Amino acid sequence: MRRSYLIPEFVVDIEHTNCRRCKRCVMNCSYEALSFENKVVPDNFKCVACHRCVVYCPEQVITVRKNPTDFKGSANWTDRHRLDIWKQAETGSILLTGMGNDLPYEIIFDHLVLDACQVTNPSIDPLREPMELRTYLGKKPDSLEFVETPDGKLKLKEKPPKNLKLEIPIVFAPMSYGAISLNSHKAMAMAAKEMGTVMHTGEGGLHEELYDYGQYTITQCASGRFGVHADYLKRGIAVDIKIGQGAKPGIGGHLPGEKVGLDISKTRMIPMGTDALSPAPHHDIYSIEDLRQLIFAIKEATGYKPVSVKIATVHNIAAIASGVVRAGADIVYLDGFRGGTGAAPRIVRDHVGIPLELALASVDDRLRQEGIRNHASLIAAGSIRSAADAIKAIALGADAVAIGTGALIAIGCRVCQTCHMGRCAWGIATQRPELTRRLDPEIAAERLINLLRAWSLEIKEVLGSLGLNAIESLRGSRERLRGIGLDSQTLDILAVKAAGK
């Protein structure tokens, strides 16, 4: 009997004549798509295009291709729709997936171009002149008042609110211990320390081995309250309250039972093998006033460290962000609808939320109009793919950007979108010891450091061409952006002129 009406998504080709039969590919395939019977035999149905075999084959004789079998063309009934229907007709279940939205929505970043100095305003050579990327995240006072001390010196009347001092405007996005491996967390912690930035712990708590990196971490308190205790909150340099996630606005965290082994069960305090589900809302937050209550419960707990609130970009985001700032958040983390995830129902990932670029511009505008932009910093996240995206996000109004998927790609991720299966061949989105061992935290940290260094250099390069010597001067400077091929309403929301104007 045919097991299914589906056809494989990928086809694995092995050039048997040049294969030395070392079986390295078979051992590397954590999806069990390769076996050995006198020669390497692929099971195409199981291949997810994680490329582990392709990269590790010493003879470079493996090719993974999209299944070339053509479907009778239809712009309406796409192959994807047909395959999904077959899968659901066979299982009766919700389609679960990993990574961010992969549908071909217009990417606004790719329609924005930057300015540069010519003739009348000199550009700066970043190689020879100092360039400042230092960024402070947190509430800035409305005004400063001074008092004179008896010895005639001026002193600040009130202590300014605590801020996070970052050497670069890029932080690591929240990805939980559980969704990703301890080694991945370690790599980010080491890289954050080296580069003078921070990693977010995500909602699964912080493994004890990383407690020493506390001042380079922003700990998170999500609705499942996994791994949240007094010591954890105090260890971080700030605390993030996760309200929403760009990949799945309106629904809670979901860590499939496959990934809940002994260590995760201990850190999260839940039974082994159970699905770790965070409730959709925090059950102590049903209003802005309730949010304020939790923000201040955390501030009381931590001696008034900055509190960040992470929200997914949805309709009316400007009003929501304004409420969040008024509730007392020091940082608003905007997670756009392309943001990644370890597991989310595909229907939510692909169809809920709005693009980061639009949300960012409208939130920045609204906070300025209301005169509260200085009360909180904005972190922009949700598929920052390059230094260019980062610069454009800052010009649109962000104080800093966060990278999640980008960081994982740096350490081996191929965006195969099967993180929810817990079999990540690269040792990233898995808890299986035989797989997590594949990721050497030192090497991974080095790769992350390289990425951050490269992006920082690129940002400086662009700042120089813009005639700026500090990233601060670019923040919210939409005059330095122009749009190409964007309709007038989109340009209006972005408050960006069309190119040529």
Added chain:
Amino acid sequence: MDEKKLVIDAHDIYYKELNEMVRDAILNKDYNIVELDNVNGQRYIGDAIEKEATIIINGVPGNDLGAFMSGPTIIVNDNVQDAVGNTMSLGKIVVHGQASDVIGYGMRGGKIFIKGDVGYRVGIHMKAYKERMSYIVAGGNAGDFFGEYMAGGILVLLGLEEEDERPIVGDYLGTGMHGGIIYVRGEVNKKKLGKEVGIVDMTDADMKELEKLLKEYAADLDLDYENIMSKPFLKIIPVSHRPYGRLYAY
């Protein structure tokens, strides 16, 4: 340990200041008993204190009493408001009155004993890990979503107000529960149960555990232990530890 007690008149003191005084007394000045008089809605008392000490509260404290707390014992000689013991880790909260909503949310250990009724969403996502147990005992009735998403620990509902004609518990009892145990004294209409839980027989081990817990509860709240034990208990547990396993296609 020697008793070193501080009494603070909380009348008209803003919560931030009051909590600073409490923390300073316990953490810096080594007081092991702090008694607060005239408490009137001040929030976050005991928040994130990681040391053993006793805080006695006369008056009604505000929301988030004992949030993130890890060690102290809080005794409230009155009612309490919302979110008592929010995400607490260790220690004990004893309330000689009634409690409002969201008690022991995400609790990771310790005990919360309430003499009277509790509101909605009590014990949501309570947790336990091996010897780190969390317990909530409520003496009166409870609202909807009792023990929702519960992942571990023990939640007990006694319904001691025999005159009370309302059902002992609201709807959606134990919805999404995937760990831990709920004990209810008396009867529960099966329609109240969330679909992830079922009623099973009490074992000797259950009785032993309950006896120990309820003796402590009765002693702390000056209640009659024999009376508490005079009715049979129901045991409610999740039917699957992976209630949503089949919901998704990979």
